[in-house]
Amino acid sequence: MSKRKITIAVSGLNNIDSPGPGIPVIRALKDSELFEIRIIGLSYDTMEPGIYMHDLVDKTYQIPLPSAGQQSLITRLTYIHQQEKIDVLIPNFDAELFNFIKLQDTLKKMGIDTFLPALEQFEERQKWALNTFGEKYGIKVPKSKQINSTAEIHALTHEFGYPLVVKGKFYDATVAYSPDQAMAAFNKISSKWGLPIIIQQFTPGIEVNLTGIGDGKGNLIGAVPMRKTYITDKGKAWAGIALEDETLMNIARNMLKGNKWRGGFELEMIKTDKREYYLIEINPRFPAWVYLAVGAGQNHPEALVRLALGEDVKPYESYETGKMFIRYSYDKIVDLKEFEIISTLGEL
Amino acid sequence: MKLLKNIALSDTGFVFNPGNGDSFSVNPIGLSILKDLQEGKSEDAIRNRVIEDYQTDKETIEKDLYDFLKMIEQFNLTDYHE
Numbered sequence: 001m002s003k004r005k006i007t008i009a010v011s012g013l014n015n016i017d018s019p020g021p022g023i024p025v026i027r028a029l030k031d032s033e034l035f036e037i038r039i040i041g042l043s044y045d046t047m048e049p050g051i052y053m054h055d056l057v058d059k060t061y062q063i064p065l066p067s068a069g070q071q072s073l074i075t076r077l078t079y080i081h082q083q084e085k086i087d088v089l090i091p092n093f094d095a096e097l098f099n100f101i102k103l104q105d106t107l108k109k110m111g112i113d114t115f116l117p118a119l120e121q122f123e124e125r126q127k128w129a130l131n132t133f134g135e136k137y138g139i140k141v142p143k144s145k146q147i148n149s150t151a152e153i154h155a156l157t158h159e160f161g162y163p164l165v166v167k168g169k170f171y172d173a174t175v176a177y178s179p180d181q182a183m184a185a186f187n188k189i190s191s192k193w194g195l196p197i198i199i200q201q202f203t204p205g206i207e208v209n210l211t212g213i214g215d216g217k218g219n220l221i222g223a224v225p226m227r228k229t230y231i232t233d234k235g236k237a238w239a240g241i242a243l244e245d246e247t248l249m250n251i252a253r254n255m256l257k258g259n260k261w262r263g264g265f266e267l268e269m270i271k272t273d274k275r276e277y278y279l280i281e282i283n284p285r286f287p288a289w290v291y292l293a294v295g296a297g298q299n300h301p302e303a304l305v306r307l308a309l310g311e312d313v314k315p316y317e318s319y320e321t322g323k324m325f326i327r328y329s330y331d332k333i334v335d336l337k338e339f340e341i342i343s344t345l346g347e348l
Numbered sequence: 349m350k351l352l353k354n355i356a357l358s359d360t361g362f363v364f365n366p367g368n369g370d371s372f373s374v375n376p377i378g379l380s381i382l383k384d385l386q387e388g389k390s391e392d393a394i395r396n397r398v399i400e401d402y403q404t405d406k407e408t409i410e411k412d413l414y415d416f417l418k419m420i421e422q423f424n425l426t427d428y429h430e
Binding site: 206208226227229240241243244245271321322 | 354356364366367368369
């Protein structure tokens with residue numbers, strides 16, 4: 001069967017020690033048996049390694065930071081679309097998703113398909129709304145609240161006790177064992193990601209995660225649970241293993257029946273000694289370890305492209321447990337000329 | 349005591365728990381005990397089998413077997429509903 005030629009724009013090319021999902025998503029797409037894919041990278045920073053990974057990314061364009069707003073983003077995407085005729089766009093950063101969700105109808109009119117959650121779905125799983133989310137969909141969630149000032153930290157001793165978890169609104173989380181540590185974490189995280197800061201009750205147990213994709217009609221098209229087996233000092237998985245975990249799979253299935261999630265997602269859960277599951281976060285996009293799902297037999301990014309194109313996609317029925325991933329670092333040699341071109345012209 | 353149903357035992361002594369991703373290595377005696385548990389043998393039956401197979405005093409075997417069973421319980425390799 002000949003492969004269909006298709007052009008896909010992908011962001012999240014920061015394949016660094018705390019990697020974005022872009023490069024793993026691209027690797028999954030390149031593995032597709034159905035599509036012959038031209039990849040257009042969308043970058044925010046000239047040091048994103050994916051820009052220079054020409055075996056995976058055919059051409060890269062810089063796009064404006066999310067804070068620049070939707071108008072400047074759509075202006076830039078219109079230019080890129082004129083050059084490249086994009087068929088499908090897969091955004092991979094939490095912080096950019098709001099703009100892309102708002103623009104998805106405009107993009108559709110331009111001929112660019114996406115497969116994103118509705119704004120309501122996106123908002124109701126925000127970290128600061130997770131307790132309400134848990135009540136709505138019957139998932140246990142550690143007690144949490146948002147704070148906007150360090151003055152609120154002293155009251156946390158009585159309300160939460162220590163340790164507790166201090167989290168940024170998009171990224172970063174630190175376990176604090178005292179008010180001083182909570183104060184330091186508040187300042188560090190808020191200076192990077194802004195306010196509010198989310199305070200979450202510390203739940204002891206092992207972290208288990210699940211990467212999945214929903215069809216927007218309540219069906220779980222694919223899902224693979226994973227446990228991190230090697231964690232970096234930033235709390236990111238450097239290695240992980242696919243698990244057999246029917247309880248976690250059922251939590252995902254039930255959640256999707258309720259919220260009809262559309263697109264890729266990641267559940268981050270804590271499994272306690274009593275084998276209870278607590279939801280600590282839902283990421284509204286594929287995680288950076290999504291390529292493990294491909295290795296275990298489920299190509300979630302390929303399924304997302306097919307859904308974006310309006311195709312009928314049947315749910316995956318199985319995956320291989322015990323498949324592992326181990327990341328590695330690699331020094332890519334880059335000519336100064338390439339850096340000059342992306343820095344000055346905004347495309348490479 | 350029963351081993352969790354999905355525990356994978358390899359002839360090399362590699363033990364994998366697909367439920368939590370843990371893996372262990374056991375020696376041939378440990379492997380034989382895990383296989384006995386997987387086959388549903390009782391602790392008494394395992395004890396008698398080990399006493400028969402290894403020419404050591406009963407007290408030592410009982411103590412070592414008890415330690416081993418407690419250890420696999422702590423490593424979440426057993427079905428806690430049993």
